Amino acid sequence: MTAAGPHVVVIAGARPNFIKVKPVLDALAADGARTTLVHTGQHYDDAMSGVFFADLGLSPPDHHLDAGSGSHAVQTAAVMTAFEPLLVRLAPDAVVVVGDVNSTLACALVAAKANVPVAHVEAGLRSGDRAMPEEINRIVTDRLSDLLFAPSPEGVRHLLAEGAPPASVHLVGNVMVDTLLACRERARARPTLAELGLRAGGYGLVTLHRPANVDDPAVLDGLIRALGEIAVRCPLVFPVHPRTAGRLAGRLPDGVRPLGPVGYLDCLALQMGARLVLTDSGGVQEESTVLGIPCLTLRESTERPITVTEGTNRVVGRAPEAVVAGAIEWLERPPPPRRPALWDGHAGERISAVLTRSLASRARGLPTQRAITERDTERANA
Ligand code: UD1
Numbered sequence: 001m002t003a004a005g006p007h008v009v010v011i012a013g014a015r016p017n018f019i020k021v022k023p024v025l026d027a028l029a030a031d032g033a034r035t036t037l038v039h040t041g042q043h044y045d046d047a048m049s050g051v052f053f054a055d056l057g058l059s060p061p062d063h064h065l066d067a068g069s070g071s072h073a074v075q076t077a078a079v080m081t082a083f084e085p086l087l088v089r090l091a092p093d094a095v096v097v098v099g100d101v102n103s104t105l106a107c108a109l110v111a112a113k114a115n116v117p118v119a120h121v122e123a124g125l126r127s128g129d130r131a132m133p134e135e136i137n138r139i140v141t142d143r144l145s146d147l148l149f150a151p152s153p154e155g156v157r158h159l160l161a162e163g164a165p166p167a168s169v170h171l172v173g174n175v176m177v178d179t180l181l182a183c184r185e186r187a188r189a190r191p192t193l194a195e196l197g198l199r200a201g202g203y204g205l206v207t208l209h210r211p212a213n214v215d216d217p218a219v220l221d222g223l224i225r226a227l228g229e230i231a232v233r234c235p236l237v238f239p240v241h242p243r244t245a246g247r248l249a250g251r252l253p254d255g256v257r258p259l260g261p262v263g264y265l266d267c268l269a270l271q272m273g274a275r276l277v278l279t280d281s282g283g284v285q286e287e288s289t290v291l292g293i294p295c296l297t298l299r300e301s302t303e304r305p306i307t308v309t310e311g312t313n314r315v316v317g318r319a320p321e322a323v324v325a326g327a328i329e330w331l332e333r334p335p336p337p338r339r340p341a342l343w344d345g346h347a348g349e350r351i352s353a354v355l356t357r358s359l360a361s362r363a364r365g366l367p368t369q370r371a372i373t374e375r376d377t378e379r380a381n382a
Pocket residue numbers: 014015016042043044045048049069070075100101102103133134209241242243
């Protein structure tokens with residue numbers, strides 16, 4: 001901590017991370033913090049990483065760990081091994097991790113063991129399904145974190161039920177929504193639909209990448225069959241994630257059009273123009289809610305139930321008949337648009353307000369945490 005403000009290391013490694021760190025970096029800089037962005041290299045293709053820096057106007061990473069792909073243990077260890085010496089060298093006042101990917105867990109673990117305060121953005125989400133690798137990452141990252149920034153009230157409830165100190169838990173809203181609202185008009189202005197020959201309201205959008213959906217050929221076959229049936233009523237476009245690309249082997253039915261992974265602004269444009277979204281993505285569940293687009297989640301559970309209770313999402317599972325029935329219902333009777341409280345474009349500012357104040361208290365030897373949630377969020381909004 002210098003007179004100029006705290007030094008905060010911010011971690012990003014995979015596609016959704018780049019979108020989440022942007023508003024946090026901006027808000028920290030506006031509050032006088034020095035930020036260092038570390039890219040772990042979990043995602044590395046231009047379509048999974050580079051395009052997001054360009055679309056979001058994100059400065060290039062200050063450090064690149066080049067961890068790359070691998071099994072969970074190999075990838076997590078590669079990030080940890082590369083991050084540890086860098087962290088020692090940087091000696092920051094705090095490390096911010098976002099989301100629930102392997103890079104999140106790896107860097108939280110390294111920072112916690114180095115006795116550097118960890119702040120977790122998107123804390124408290126739980127699917128209740130420990131077969132999801134992300135669920136393990138969420139539980140462990142939250143347990144290791146000193147500051148827990150929850151996007152929605154059920155996140156706060158989970159954290160408190162698991163014994164997190166109440167003063168470490170802050171209800172701040174959703175950083176994914178900050179970025180969406182900041183980029184919406186630029187996305188609307190893009191020629192994405194015209195270039196693909198699509199008409200707004202004339203197609204559905206599909207994204208699938210969860211191991212439980214795409215790694216098991218029988219499950220993937222069933223989902224592809226369901227997409228073919230839905231496409232008879234509403235043609236579908238499907239930007240294919242690299243994990244999924246290797247498993248599809250060209251077997252998509254008529255009416256389901258594969259694309260490569262698309263950039264962030266193109267993905268928002270495709271969501272805005274869609275009549276229906278079919279997904280297993282966490283971020284897309286949230287974005288479709290904010291955009292008011294009917295969404296079906298092709299999973300047995302969601303860690304984002306607020307998109308169901310206060311949004312346009314429905315969790316239909318992965319049984320082909322249930323997916324087709326859900327799609328027919330959403331096409332015939334779309335849900336009304338709604339938006340959760342605090343999903344208002346200011347989550348990054350709330351996070352920065354809490355984090356910089358907490359680090360300033362720590363530097364003065366004062367207690368670093370006190371009860372916050374609503375009171376602070378109101379003040380940050382004032
Ligand atoms: C990861 C996250 C998941 C998140 C998703 C976002 C974990 C455990 N999983 O899943 O939570 O929803 O990112 O997209 O952290 N690949 C490429 N190019 C790339 C990156 C990956 O071809 O730039 C391929 C590699 O074959 C790799 C596979 O995709 O083995 C999976 O990548 P990985 O990062 O391990 O997991 P994701 O499925 O992307």
